[in-house]
Amino acid sequence: MCTGACSKFIAIPLYVLALLSIICNIVLFFPDLSTEFAEEDREGKSRLTVEVKYMGGLLGGGLMILVPAIHIHLTSAKNCCANRCGMFLSIGFAAVGVLGAVYSLSVAALGLANGPLCYGFSETNPIPQWTTPFANSSGSYLSDKDMWKWCLIPKNVVEFNLGLFATLLVAAGLELILCLIQMINGLFGCICGTCGSKE
Numbered sequence: 001m002c003t004g005a006c007s008k009f010i011a012i013p014l015y016v017l018a019l020l021s022i023i024c025n026i027v028l029f030f031p032d033l034s035t036e037f038a039e040e041d042r043e044g045k046s047r048l049t050v051e052v053k054y055m056g057g058l059l060g061g062g063l064m065i066l067v068p069a070i071h072i073h074l075t076s077a078k079n080c081c082a083n084r085c086g087m088f089l090s091i092g093f094a095a096v097g098v099l100g101a102v103y104s105l106s107v108a109a110l111g112l113a114n115g116p117l118c119y120g121f122s123e124t125n126p127i128p129q130w131t132t133p134f135a136n137s138s139g140s141y142l143s144d145k146d147m148w149k150w151c152l153i154p155k156n157v158v159e160f161n162l163g164l165f166a167t168l169l170v171a172a173g174l175e176l177i178l179c180l181i182q183m184i185n186g187l188f189g190c191i192c193g194t195c196g197s198k199e
Contacts, residue, residue, distance in 0.1 A: 011073035025057030056107025064100025087189030097179035118151035
């Protein structure tokens with residue numbers, strides 16, 4: 001396969017994954033599909049976890065992937081990589097994509113490990129209040145659905161966060177793999193230049 005065709009094969013999934021990451025991150029701002037939790041309370045605090053505010057899916061898995069995807073796609077014009085400079089630049093853009101994917105992956109992993117911010121209780125604190133009850137559980141709450149009942153408000157916030165952060169984690173993992181492949185592909189395109197056969 002020509003390195004230009006490989007670039008096109010990499011760019012298209014990156015578009016989809018970047019869009020998916022952006023959508024997931026935006027939806028995370030609206031637990032229970034309500035805007036009230038994103039608004040600040042009297043103390044100036046919102047009812048969202050800090051991992052949502054880090055915007056790993058929007059910035060890292062979204063914009064920092066979208067820019068390299070556009071360049072990588074342009075590099076694949078006519079499935080031929082006659083432009084060695086373009087392939088060389090695609091290595092740098094893919095490296096930016098790697099950084100974005102790692103950022104998104106890290107934030108999603110933290111979001112899963114710490115769990116949501118909710119009004120509820122825990123084993124150490126039986127009085128309901130706004131807290132992150134799973135922050136010290138080392139992720140054990142993920143497999144223990146009985147613990148999910150600790151969160152009373154927003155409704156079903158554990159499932160909500162789990163589904164979206166898990167999606168971001170998988171998307172970021174795939175973005176990381178694709179960007180690393182493009183770095184290798186770009187190196188071959190830079191060294192080899194054109195395709196073996198031209199029309």
